[in-house]
Amino acid sequence: MATADNSKRIKGQTGEWEVVIGMEVHAQVTSEAKLFSGASTAFGGAPNSHVSLVDAAMPGMLPVINRRCVEQAVRTGLGLRAQINLKSVFDRKNYFYPDLPQGYQISQFKSPVVGEGKVVVDMPDGESIEVGIERLHLEQDAGKSVHDRHPTMSGVDLNRSGVALMEIVSKPDIRSSEEAKAYVSKLRSILRYLGTCDGNMEEGSLRADVNVSVRKPGDALGTRCEIKNVNSIRFIGQAVEYEARRQIEILEEGGKIVQETRLFDANKGETRSMRSKEEAHDYRYFPDPDLLPLEFDQNFVDSIAASLPELPDEKKLRLMKEGGLSAYDAGILVNERETADYFEEVAKGRDAKVAANFVINELFGRLNKEGKAISSSPVSSSQTGAILDLIAEGTISGKIAKDLFEVVWTEGGDPRAIVEKRGMKQVTDPGAIEKVIDDIIAKNPAKVEEAKAKPKALGWFVGETMKATGGKASPQVVNELLKKKLEL
Amino acid sequence: MSVDDDTVRRIARLARIAVEEKEIPHWRGEINAVLKFAEQLNEVNVDGVEPMTSVTPMQLPMREDKVTDGEVPEKVLSNAPQTQDGFYLVPKVVE
Numbered sequence: 065m066a067t068a069d070n071s072k073r074i075k076g077q078t079g080e081w082e083v084v085i086g087m088e089v090h091a092q093v094t095s096e097a098k099l100f101s102g103a104s105t106a107f108g109g110a111p112n113s114h115v116s117l118v119d120a121a122m123p124g125m126l127p128v129i130n131r132r133c134v135e136q137a138v139r140t141g142l143g144l145r146a147q148i149n150l151k152s153v154f155d156r157k158n159y160f161y162p163d164l165p166q167g168y169q170i171s172q173f174k175s176p177v178v179g180e181g182k183v184v185v186d187m188p189d190g191e192s193i194e195v196g197i198e199r200l201h202l203e204q205d206a207g208k209s210v211h212d213r214h215p216t217m218s219g220v221d222l223n224r225s226g227v228a229l230m231e232i233v234s235k236p237d238i239r240s241s242e243e244a245k246a247y248v249s250k251l252r253s254i255l256r257y258l259g260t261c262d263g264n265m266e267e268g269s270l271r272a273d274v275n276v277s278v279r280k281p282g283d284a285l286g287t288r289c290e291i292k293n294v295n296s297i298r299f300i301g302q303a304v305e306y307e308a309r310r311q312i313e314i315l316e317e318g319g320k321i322v323q324e325t326r327l328f329d330a331n332k333g334e335t336r337s338m339r340s341k342e343e344a345h346d347y348r349y350f351p352d353p354d355l356l357p358l359e360f361d362q363n364f365v366d367s368i369a370a371s372l373p374e375l376p377d378e379k380k381l382r383l384m385k386e387g388g389l390s391a392y393d394a395g396i397l398v399n400e401r402e403t404a405d406y407f408e409e410v411a412k413g414r415d416a417k418v419a420a421n422f423v424i425n426e427l428f429g430r431l432n433k434e435g436k437a438i439s440s441s442p443v444s445s446s447q448t449g450a451i452l453d454l455i456a457e458g459t460i461s462g463k464i465a466k467d468l469f470e471v472v473w474t475e476g477g478d479p480r481a482i483v484e485k486r487g488m489k490q491v492t493d494p495g496a497i498e499k500v501i502d503d504i505i506a507k508n509p510a511k512v513e514e515a516k517a518k519p520k521a522l523g524w525f526v527g528e529t530m531k532a533t534g535g536k537a538s539p540q541v542v543n544e545l546l547k548k549k550l551e552l
Numbered sequence: 553m554s555v556d557d558d559t560v561r562r563i564a565r566l567a568r569i570a571v572e573e574k575e576i577p578h579w580r581g582e583i584n585a586v587l588k589f590a591e592q593l594n595e596v597n598v599d600g601v602e603p604m605t606s607v608t609p610m611q612l613p614m615r616e617d618k619v620t621d622g623e624v625p626e627k628v629l630s631n632a633p634q635t636q637d638g639f640y641l642v643p644k645v646v647e
Binding site for chain 1: 562566568605606610611612613614615616617618619620621622623624625627628629634636637638639640641642643644645646
C-alpha cells in the first residue's frame with residue numbers, strides 16, 4: 065500500500081491526515097433473466113410483475129442458475145485482469161428486511177467466482193494509480209421499499225428481487241475523493257466496454273459502498289466507517305470529503321471512531337449513522353444447500369477470453385501509437401465505448417489527429433451544450449467524415465467547416481451536397497482573390513504603410529479579404545497573395 | 553462448544569423468534585445437547601478430505617438466459633395480508 069503524496073493529504077489542527085478508501089461496487093449484470101429464476105430483469109414495469117414464485121421465496125421453490133450471468137462475471141473478471149476461480153460456492157447471507165422475502169440473500173462468501181485483479185486509473189493531472197481488486201462475487205439484488213404511498217405502511221415491490229449483481233471489492237488503495245471518483249468512472253467504463261453492466265447510475269445499475277478511514281501518514285489503518293449505497297460519482301466524492309473531515313474532527317478532539325454503517329444524504333451533503341444496521345452484521349453465512357458449487361473448466365474461461373473486446377487501456381495506447389494522439393485526447397475518446405467507436409469510424413482512412421480535434425472540439429462541444437449523448441448525435445460519423453474530407457481536399461476551409469457542421473446538425477443532409485447547393489465552396493482561384501485584394505490595397509494606402517512597418521497588421525487585410533468574399537476565400541491562398549502583394 | 557444464556561437470547565433475536573425469559577435455560581439445554589451430539593463428528597479425521605456437497609456426483613445445472621417466468625402479480629400477491637396497487641404493504645420501514 066502506497067503512502068499518498070502530500071497533495072492528497074488533508075490538513076487538520078494537528079497536522080496532515082491521510083484518507084484511506086476501499087470500495088464495494090454493486091454492478092447489475094446485463095442479462096435478460098434473473099440470476100436464479102426466469103423472470104425478466106427489465107427496469108420499471110408494474111410493481112411485482114417481473115417476479116416469479118422463486119423471487120417471492122414461495123415454499124418449495126428452487127433456484128437454478130443463469131449461465132449467462134456466470135459468463136458475465138467471468139468476462140468482467142478477465143477485464144479486471146483478475147484470477148478466475150474454476151470452483152466457487154454460493155452461501156446464504158441471513159438477515160431480515162421486508163424487501164428480502166427469502167430472509168437471506170444468496171451470495172458468495174468464502175469462495176468467490178473471481179479473485180484478485182487490478183484497475184489502472186488515470187487521474188486528470190496525468191498521473192496513473194493502480195487500484196487492486198480483492199474479489200468479485202455474484203449475488204442477488206433485493207426488492208425495493210417505497211414509503212410515500214401510505215401513511216403508516218411501506219410498499220414492497222419485488223421486481224428487483226433476484227436480479228444478478230456483481231459485487232466488486234477493491235483493496236484499500238484509494239487515497240482521495242478524486243481518486244475514488246476516477247476509480248468508479250474507470251470501473252464503469254470497463255464494465256460498459258465488456259457489456260456486462262450498463263453502468264446506469266440513475267436506474268441503480270451501479271452503486272457503491274464506500275469505506276473511509278483516516279490516519280496520520282505512516283500509521284496503521286484507522287477504524288473505518290462504511291457509507292452505503294452512494295449512487296452517483298459526484299456524491300461519492302462529496303461523501304468521502306465529508307466523512308474524512310468528520311473523522312479527523314473527532315480524532316483531533318480526542319474522540320474515537322466507532323465502526324458503523326452510515327448513509328449519505330445528498331440534500332444535506334452529509335453522512336449520518338444508520339442505527340438499524342448496528343446489529344445486522346451477524347449474517348451467519350453458510351453454504352446454500354439448494355445449490356451445488358459453481359464449477360466450470362478452463363475451456364469455458366478461454367472461450368470468453370477469446371471474445372473480449374479491446375478495453376479502454378489498450379485502445380488508448382493504440383490510438384496514441386497508431387494515430388499519434390496525445391494521452392489526454394486519447395483518454396477523452398476512449399472513456400465511453402460509443403465515443404471511441406464513433407471516433408474510429410470518423411478516423412478510418414483519414415488523419416487521426418485532425419479527426420480527434422474535430423470530434424473533441426466541434427462534436428463534443430455541441431453535444432455538451434445540448435446535454436446529448438453521442439448515441440443521439442444528429443450528425444453521424446459518416447457525415448462528420450465527409451466534412452473532414454471536404455476540408456482535406458481544400459473544398460472548404462476550417463472556418464466554413466464549422467458553419468457546415470452547424471447546418472448538418474440542425475438540418476441534416478449530405479455535407480457535400482449542402483456545400484454544392486449553398487455555394488459554400490472556398491475560393492481557391494488566385495485570379496478571383498487577387499482582384500479583391502488589389503481593390504482593398506488600392507482603397508487603404510494608410511493600412512498598407514502600417515503593414516509594411518508592422519507585419520502583424522497583415523491580419524487586418526486577411527479579415528477584409530475574407531469579409532469581401534463572404535468567408536469563402538481559401539485562407540491559405542489569401543495569406544500567400546497578401547504577402548506577395550505587400551512585399552512582406 | 554456450548555452456548556450460554558446470552559448467546560441463546562442473541563440467536564433468538566437474530567432469528568426473530570420470540571422466546572420468553574423463563575424459557576431461556578430450557579433452550580440453552582436443547583441447543584447444547586444438539587451441539588454435543590454433533591461434536592461426535594470431531595472424532596473422525598477429515599484431513600485432506602473435501603467437504604461433500606452432494607450425495608450424487610452431479611454438476612450444478614444451469615439455465616439459459618431466457619425470460620420464461622414472472623408476469624403473475626396476482627399469484628405473487630395472493631397470500632399477502634395486505635396489498636395496495638400491486639405493492640405488498642408492510643409496517644413502515646424507513647431510515
